[in-house]
Amino acid sequence: MGEFWVELLESFDESPELFEELFDESPELFEESPEVFEEPDCELELAPLLLVVWVFPCPEAQAARDASTRTPHKKIANPERLRRTDIRSSHRHVGERTEEAAPGPSGSCRGPERHYDARMPLLGLTLTPAGEERLAARPPQLALSDVQTRDVEPGRPVRLLDARGRTRAAGVADPENELLRLWSHGDESRAPDAAFLRGKLAAALELRRTLGLADGESAYRLVNGEGDGLSGLAADVYGPFAVVTALSRGLLGHARLLAQWALELLPATGLPLRGAVLKARLKASGNAPERSKDDVVGETPPDKLVVRESRVPYEVHLRGGINVGLFTDMREHRAGLGRFVRGKRVLNTFAYTGALSVAAARAGAAVITSVDLAAGPLAWARANFALSGLDPAAHRWEISDVFRFLEAERARRAAYDVVILDPPTVSGARAALWAQKRDYPELIAAACALLPDEGGHLWISSNTHRGPSVLKQVDAGLALARREAQLLELGGLPPDYPTPLNWPAARYLEVCQLRVGGPLPD
Ligand SMILES: C[S@@+](CC[C@H](N)C(=O)[O-])C[C@H]1O[C@@H](n2cnc3c(N)ncnc32)[C@H](O)[C@@H]1O
Numbered sequence: 001m002g003e004f005w006v007e008l009l010e011s012f013d014e015s016p017e018l019f020e021e022l023f024d025e026s027p028e029l030f031e032e033s034p035e036v037f038e039e040p041d042c043e044l045e046l047a048p049l050l051l052v053v054w055v056f057p058c059p060e061a062q063a064a065r066d067a068s069t070r071t072p073h074k075k076i077a078n079p080e081r082l083r084r085t086d087i088r089s090s091h092r093h094v095g096e097r098t099e100e101a102a103p104g105p106s107g108s109c110r111g112p113e114r115h116y117d118a119r120m121p122l123l124g125l126t127l128t129p130a131g132e133e134r135l136a137a138r139p140p141q142l143a144l145s146d147v148q149t150r151d152v153e154p155g156r157p158v159r160l161l162d163a164r165g166r167t168r169a170a171g172v173a174d175p176e177n178e179l180l181r182l183w184s185h186g187d188e189s190r191a192p193d194a195a196f197l198r199g200k201l202a203a204a205l206e207l208r209r210t211l212g213l214a215d216g217e218s219a220y221r222l223v224n225g226e227g228d229g230l231s232g233l234a235a236d237v238y239g240p241f242a243v244v245t246a247l248s249r250g251l252l253g254h255a256r257l258l259a260q261w262a263l264e265l266l267p268a269t270g271l272p273l274r275g276a277v278l279k280a281r282l283k284a285s286g287n288a289p290e291r292s293k294d295d296v297v298g299e300t301p302p303d304k305l306v307v308r309e310s311r312v313p314y315e316v317h318l319r320g321g322i323n324v325g326l327f328t329d330m331r332e333h334r335a336g337l338g339r340f341v342r343g344k345r346v347l348n349t350f351a352y353t354g355a356l357s358v359a360a361a362r363a364g365a366a367v368i369t370s371v372d373l374a375a376g377p378l379a380w381a382r383a384n385f386a387l388s389g390l391d392p393a394a395h396r397w398e399i400s401d402v403f404r405f406l407e408a409e410r411a412r413r414a415a416y417d418v419v420i421l422d423p424p425t426v427s428g429a430r431a432a433l434w435a436q437k438r439d440y441p442e443l444i445a446a447a448c449a450l451l452p453d454e455g456g457h458l459w460i461s462s463n464t465h466r467g468p469s470v471l472k473q474v475d476a477g478l479a480l481a482r483r484e485a486q487l488l489e490l491g492g493l494p495p496d497y498p499t500p501l502n503w504p505a506a507r508y509l510e511v512c513q514l515r516v517g518g519p520l521p522d
Pocket of ligand 1: 355377429
């Protein structure tokens with residue numbers, strides 16, 4: 001395999017936005033056929049790298065698009081200048097509150113990460129005129145180019161000042177992504193210290209309690225970046241453990257603090273949280289993708305853990321990769337599928353750990369065919385069946401490239417009543433790389449070809465981040481297939497994934513269910 005492709009594929013894992021930018025800038029690359037994709041032995045290795053692209057759309061990639069992804073983050077060129085800015089920014093301005101932050105639970109600094117927590121003055125950054133204008137809409141982030149000083153340390157708490165020196169917002173600098181993460185605005189601008197994070201976490205927990213998700217055994221999203229006022233950070237709970245993810249190395253200190261507070265707050269409210277895994281999803285630096293090793297706060301979770309979703313058990317693996325085996329943003333769409341499958345022949349493409357297959361089997365589907373490139377996740381899927389008391393042997397498991405499988409099934413005139421399409425944003429396992437935003441209509445048409453002549457049902461997910469809406473893809477796919485359909489259901493993210501009204505980029509998921517009619521006459 002060429003070195004370029006090794007680097008590209010590795011970078012999928014930690015930096016899907018790098019791939020998206022590459023796709024936008026050089027679509028011709030995706031016409032090529034790197035030989036790795038033809039080698040069956042590579043499948044196991046390749047699949048986990050590919051699927052990550054689907055699950056972590058990066059809303060901030062849009063804002064960062066203008067910046068070069070290959071530029072290593074900036075070193076502080078002139079520390080003297082930084083110190084001067086500090087002094088200036090520590091002056092109080094009219095109407096501004098001063099934070100005397102409580103120290104974090106441990107206050108420890110580890111590795112390259114650092115949490116600026118205690119009584120340190122915020123670094124004042126003066127907005128450009130365009131930045132001031134953009135800030136008026138109270139966005140959860142701004143580009144680093146919206147302030148006049150761009151040399152700022154990763155993770156550094158900052159306040160943004162207008163031309164008159166008044167504080168307009170506060171947050172943290174994320175130069176690795178060329179962003180400023182804005183965690184508070186206007187008169188409410190506050191230092192992102194321990195007390196602040198604790199407040200955000202308490203408010204986030206309150207919502208999940210209201211939703212009935214915080215019950216000590218379920219999997220749910222506890223903190224959803226911008227939607228919970230903490231752009232750049234996410235926390236997911238899996239029963240008694242959590243995974244806290246930072247979108248840059250500089251945010252790891254804040255992620256650690258969030259994990260530490262979660263380990264205090266949840267048990268204090270009767271929830272048995274025992275440990276949290278810290279993960280960083282990093283942008284590429286130079287030509288090499290960066291990686292950060294998982295770190296654990298509190299108790300280390302077991303390699304395999306069983307969590308529940310609406311009382312259905314699923315196995316998750318919290319350490320190792322970015323993906324743990326269960327996508328909680330699909331919870332309601334798994335339940336939605338169940339209403340259409342009783343007694344039906346179901347084809348689940350890109351099945352991964354079989355969560356949708358489990359949902360279909362529990363809802364009484366006659367037989368489910370689960371297809372995935374990777375043998376490991378399919379074995380995991382069978383374990384998930386067993387956990388639900390379902391017999392995996394009563395169903396079909398195909399380790400195959402979906403595109404080839406669909407062709408072969410069409411050739412042998414196979415038919416399925418329900419076809420599930422839940423592809424990653426890109427897939428490399430066929431003659432040319434497949435990209436959702438470009439090639440989805442063909443995939444939808446290939447799925448339609450397996451529906452019976454009298455019609456059938458499609459369940460289709462789409463990552464709409466910087467791509468067309470799912471209904472646009474469906475429209476184009478049905479036109480290719482020469483079929484008509486009715487929309488039965490259209491949904492997006494569940495309520496434990498709140499998003500700001502003024503930040504549509506955060507709403508990356510769309511799922512629809514369709515009743516598809518028979519082929520139209522020529
Ligand atoms: C986003 S995950 C699918 C999530 C899954 N449907 C669920 O409900 O959890 C993507 C999966 O697609 C698989 N995959 C990627 N490209 C593929 C291909 N060309 N053929 C078959 N599987 C593929 C990966 O191995 C991975 O398991």
